[in-house]
Amino acid sequence: MRTQEIEAEKADLENEREFQVKIEAGIRIEPRDWMPDGYRRALIRQISQHAHSEIVGQLPEANWITRAPTLERKLILLAKVQDEAGHGLYLYCAAETLGASRDELTLQLLSGKARYSSIFNYPTLSWADVGAIGWLVDGAAIMNQVPLQRCSYGPYGRAMVRICKEESFHQRQGFDIMRALCEGTKLQREMAQDALDRWWWPALMMFGPPDEQSVHSEQSMAWGIKQSSNDTLRQKFVDQTVPQAEYLGLVIPDDDLQWDDKEGRYNFGPIDWAEFASVLAGNGPCNRERIAARLKAWNDGAWFREGLLAAAHAGGTTEESACGGTAE
Numbered sequence: 001m002r003t004q005e006i007e008a009e010k011a012d013l014e015n016e017r018e019f020q021v022k023i024e025a026g027i028r029i030e031p032r033d034w035m036p037d038g039y040r041r042a043l044i045r046q047i048s049q050h051a052h053s054e055i056v057g058q059l060p061e062a063n064w065i066t067r068a069p070t071l072e073r074k075l076i077l078l079a080k081v082q083d084e085a086g087h088g089l090y091l092y093c094a095a096e097t098l099g100a101s102r103d104e105l106t107l108q109l110l111s112g113k114a115r116y117s118s119i120f121n122y123p124t125l126s127w128a129d130v131g132a133i134g135w136l137v138d139g140a141a142i143m144n145q146v147p148l149q150r151c152s153y154g155p156y157g158r159a160m161v162r163i164c165k166e167e168s169f170h171q172r173q174g175f176d177i178m179r180a181l182c183e184g185t186k187l188q189r190e191m192a193q194d195a196l197d198r199w200w201w202p203a204l205m206m207f208g209p210p211d212e213q214s215v216h217s218e219q220s221m222a223w224g225i226k227q228s229s230n231d232t233l234r235q236k237f238v239d240q241t242v243p244q245a246e247y248l249g250l251v252i253p254d255d256d257l258q259w260d261d262k263e264g265r266y267n268f269g270p271i272d273w274a275e276f277a278s279v280l281a282g283n284g285p286c287n288r289e290r291i292a293a294r295l296k297a298w299n300d301g302a303w304f305r306e307g308l309l310a311a312a313h314a315g316g317t318t319e320e321s322a323c324g325g326t327a328e
C-alpha cells in the first residue's frame with residue numbers, strides 16, 4: 001500500500017472514532033462535520049420519507065376543505081394543511097444540508113423509489129375522518145417525533161422542535177372535532193365511531209414493523225437517529241389513546257384490548273401486517289391516486305419553478321436562495 005493510502009485510511013479511522021465519541025457524548029453532528037456514508041444515507045432516507053409524508057399527507061385532509069361544516073372549521077383546516085406544507089419544506093431543507101436536493105428527492109417519490117407514510121393511502125370518507133386524522137394520525141406522529149427532537153443530526157432535531165409544537169395543535173383540533181361529534185346526534189356519534197374503526201389499525205401501523213422485523217432500527221438507534229424502537233412508541237401511543245377514546249365514549253375496534261395491571265399497560269390484538277405490506281407495495285386503497293396527484297402538481301408547477309430560476313438569474317440571486325436556501 002502506498003504511503004498516501006495508508007495516511008488516508010488512518011484519517012478515516014480517526015474520523016470514525018471522533019464521530020462515535022460525539023454520538024456517545026450526545027454532541028450533535030452538524031452539516032459540515034465528518035460523518036460515515038451510511039449515517040448520511042440513513043438520514044437522507046428517513047428525512048426524505050418524512051418530508052414526502054408531510055406533503056402527501058395534505059391530500060386526504062385537503063379533500064374536506066370545501067366541505068368543512070363551519071367557517072371556523074374551514075379556517076382551522078386550511079391552516080393545518082398549510083402547516084403540513086411548511087413541515088415538508090423544513091424537512092427537505094434538512095435533507096439539502098446532507099447533499100440531497102429537493103428536486104432529486106421529489107423525483108424519487110414520483111418514480112416510486114422513495115416511500116411516504118402508509119397512513120396516507122387510506123381515503124377520507126366523511127368529515128369525522130378529518131377529526132380522526134388529527135386525533136390519531138397527528139397523535140401518532142407526535143409520539144414518534146418528540147424523541148426525534150433529540151436526533152443526533154442537528155438540522156433534523158431542530159426542525160422537529162417547531163414541527164412538534166404545530167402537531168400538538170393539530171392533534172387537539174382533531175380531538176375537538178371528535179368531541180363535537182360525540183356530543184352531537186346519534187348519527188354524528190356513529191360517524192365518529194366509524195372513523196375510529198377505519199383509522200385505528202392503520203394508525204398503529206404508522207410506527208413501522210415489529211421490532212424483530214425492523215431493518216434499520218438497531219443501526220439508527222446506535223447512531224442516535226432514532227431514540228426509541230417502533231414497538232415501544234406504538235405501545236405508548238395505545239396507552240395514551242385508549243383513555244381518550246373512553247372519554248369520548250367511543251369503542252376501540254379491538255376485542256383483545258385489555259389493561260394489564262402487572263405490566264402497567266394495555267395489551268392489544270394482532271396487527272394485520274399483510275395489509276401493511278400490501279400498502280407498502282403500492283396496493284393500498286389510494287396509492288395510485290396520491291402519486292397521480294403529486295405528479296400533476298409537479299407538472300403543473302414546472303412553469304413556476306422555471307420562472308423563479310429565470311428571475312433569480314436575472315436578479316443575480318443564486319438558485320439556492322431562489323428556492324429557499326439551504327436552511328437548518
Ligand code: BYC
Nearest residue numbers: 050053054057116117118141205206207208214215216217
Ligand atoms: N409507512 O426498518 P424500519 C405526519 C418502511 S407524517 C411506510 O422499522 P425505520 C403527518 C421503512 O421505511 C408522519 N413505510 O424503518 C403529515 C423501511 O423501508 P425502506 C411521518 C414504512 O426507518 C400530514 C421498512 O419499512 N413520520 O406526521 O427504522 C398530516 C422497514 O422499517 C413505515 C415520519 O416519517 C410506514 N408507516 O422506521 C398529518 C417519522 N414504517 O426505507 C400527519 C420519521 C416503516 O428500507 N420516520 N416503513 O425501504 C421514522 O421515525 C421511521 O422512519 C419509521 C420507520 C418509524 C417510520
